[in-house]
Amino acid sequence: MLNPASSTTAKYEFYDNGDVASVSSQINQQYRVTAGGSLSGSIRVPGDKSISHRSIMLGALAEGTTEVTGFLEGEDALATLAAFRAMGVDIEGPDKGKVTIHGVGMHGLKAPEHDLYVGNSGTSIRLLSGLLAGQSFDVTMTGDQSLSGRPMRRVTDPLALMGANIESHDGKPPLTIHGVTDLKAIDYPLPMASAQVKSCLLLAGMYAQGKTSVTEPAPTRDHTERMLTGMGYPVEVNGNQISIVGGGTLKATQIDVPADISSATFFMVGASIAPGSDITLLHVGINPTRIGVINILRLMGADISLANERITGGEPVADIRVRYAPLKGINIPEEQVPLAIDEFPALFIAAACAEGETLLTGAEELRVKESDRIQVMADGLQALGVDAKPTADGIRITGGKIGAGEVHSHSDHRIAMSFAMAALRAEGTIVIHDTANVATSFPGFVELAASCGLHIELNHD
Ligand SMILES: O=C(O)C1=C[C@@H](OP(=O)(O)O)[C@@H](O)[C@H](O)C1
Numbered sequence: 001m002l003n004p005a006s007s008t009t010a011k012y013e014f015y016d017n018g019d020v021a022s023v024s025s026q027i028n029q030q031y032r033v034t035a036g037g038s039l040s041g042s043i044r045v046p047g048d049k050s051i052s053h054r055s056i057m058l059g060a061l062a063e064g065t066t067e068v069t070g071f072l073e074g075e076d077a078l079a080t081l082a083a084f085r086a087m088g089v090d091i092e093g094p095d096k097g098k099v100t101i102h103g104v105g106m107h108g109l110k111a112p113e114h115d116l117y118v119g120n121s122g123t124s125i126r127l128l129s130g131l132l133a134g135q136s137f138d139v140t141m142t143g144d145q146s147l148s149g150r151p152m153r154r155v156t157d158p159l160a161l162m163g164a165n166i167e168s169h170d171g172k173p174p175l176t177i178h179g180v181t182d183l184k185a186i187d188y189p190l191p192m193a194s195a196q197v198k199s200c201l202l203l204a205g206m207y208a209q210g211k212t213s214v215t216e217p218a219p220t221r222d223h224t225e226r227m228l229t230g231m232g233y234p235v236e237v238n239g240n241q242i243s244i245v246g247g248g249t250l251k252a253t254q255i256d257v258p259a260d261i262s263s264a265t266f267f268m269v270g271a272s273i274a275p276g277s278d279i280t281l282l283h284v285g286i287n288p289t290r291i292g293v294i295n296i297l298r299l300m301g302a303d304i305s306l307a308n309e310r311i312t313g314g315e316p317v318a319d320i321r322v323r324y325a326p327l328k329g330i331n332i333p334e335e336q337v338p339l340a341i342d343e344f345p346a347l348f349i350a351a352a353c354a355e356g357e358t359l360l361t362g363a364e365e366l367r368v369k370e371s372d373r374i375q376v377m378a379d380g381l382q383a384l385g386v387d388a389k390p391t392a393d394g395i396r397i398t399g400g401k402i403g404a405g406e407v408h409s410h411s412d413h414r415i416a417m418s419f420a421m422a423a424l425r426a427e428g429t430i431v432i433h434d435t436a437n438v439a440t441s442f443p444g445f446v447e448l449a450a451s452c453g454l455h456i457e458l459n460h461d
């Protein structure tokens with residue numbers, strides 16, 4: 001049975017046992033950001049979303065108790081946590097970023113009593129598809145309106161080659177996975193640079209007979225490979241080919257989740273465009289497969305320095321200091337695209353403040369994120385008077401003045417936060433509609449941004 005309830009930002013429906021069945025952020029929230037200001041101080045943004053998801057998934061399948069610190073208490077990572085609780089895994093927390101997962105082993109998951117609702121999270125649904133394809137039970141995964149429009153054939157097609165039995169709604173969620181216990185290994189060239197598809201197939205490969213190999217067209221984030229290795233499950237990496245042999249086990253471990261470079265990005269861009277800024281972002285993950293934003297901003301002339309570089313939990317981290325510097329437009333090198341894939345909405349704001357033209361190509365994947373990030377950013381930039389021309393696989397932005405105006409996030413957290421930072425260089429107030437989605441990846445964004453100098457206010461539409 002479904003029971004409705006609502007908070008100030010969302011409407012919920014719950015199952016009788018208290019699990020969330022659906023959430024809609026229809027009670028609209030808006031940001032009103034007054035022009036000007038600069039960013040300063042020393043802050044730690046919330047935990048890495050990709051690593052938080054994976055800590056729950058692999059911790060749940062491990063033998064023993066995994067302790068996670070720095071866990072992202074955002075809706076996407078919490079959706080993954082709730083999914084594993086619903087499959088019988090005892091998980092304590094999160095409590096100030098601490099989560100304790102009592103692993104059930106590779107074959108210890110139980111059939112959930114109801115559909116798994118994974119909200120807005122592409123990472124949850126795609127990685128779980130692989131992990132659940134080889135279980136002995138059936139499960140259906142559902143999501144919110146944005147997720148329900150995102151393509152899933154990129155995972156269901158290769159999983160079908162492995163012998164999985166998955167039903168979709170014309171290639172989109174909901175996905176119903178009929179568990180099979182005889183998955184076969186495959187050797188699969190990924191048609192697009194996607195860490196979600198790679199990870200999905202590696203997780204399915206743990207349950208398949210033989211050696212599953214995926215070959216990437218370009219390197220993508222390698223958190224799954226690192227965490228598997230750290231938990232004692234061998235992964236073979238040979239150039240762009242990553243392989244895993246089915247039938248292994250995972251050992252519980254301690255996982256320190258670094259601050260998310262994707263969340264740090266808004267402050268890196270904000271400080272780069274606002275004269276007088278000098279901000280330090282503490283304990284940020286600087287995995288080489290995630291630092292495209294640093295590379296691109298530096299090519300544009302940004303003043304970014306790294307300090308205290310160290311390794312924690314198998315991932316490199318550093319404190320990142322960013323001081324204002326005038327930016328210039330560039331042709332973004334295509335090899336940087338997968339390394340900065342979630343950072344483009346914010347980078348487009350940097351381009352709007354740069355001298356000259358910035359050209360992005362080879363980024364058609366941006367069209368299938370939480371929103372069509374090329375079109376939605378182009379619409380918002382144009383509404384603010386910026387010369388932004390979308391192309392099939394990218395955008396051309398000519399730097400200049402940013403005017404006052406109103407923009408819409410189109411259910412996309414990264415669009416909302418990017419336009420908030422644009423106000424630092426705008427000529428008047430920017431109002432951003434539909435911002436409750438920021439809670440998916442960056443709880444506390446408004447308070448943290450305000451504490452560093454952004455003139456941001458949260459209102460209800
Ligand atoms: O594996 C991951 O954790 C992610 C991979 C990327 O998606 P794609 O694999 O679709 O590029 C990224 O956009 C997403 O935010 C997180």
Ligand SMILES: C=C(OP(=O)(O)O)C(=O)O
Nearest residue numbers: 120121122123342369370
């Ligand atoms: C694309 C993103 O996430 P996901 O695919 O997990 O929804 C993102 O956080 O920018």
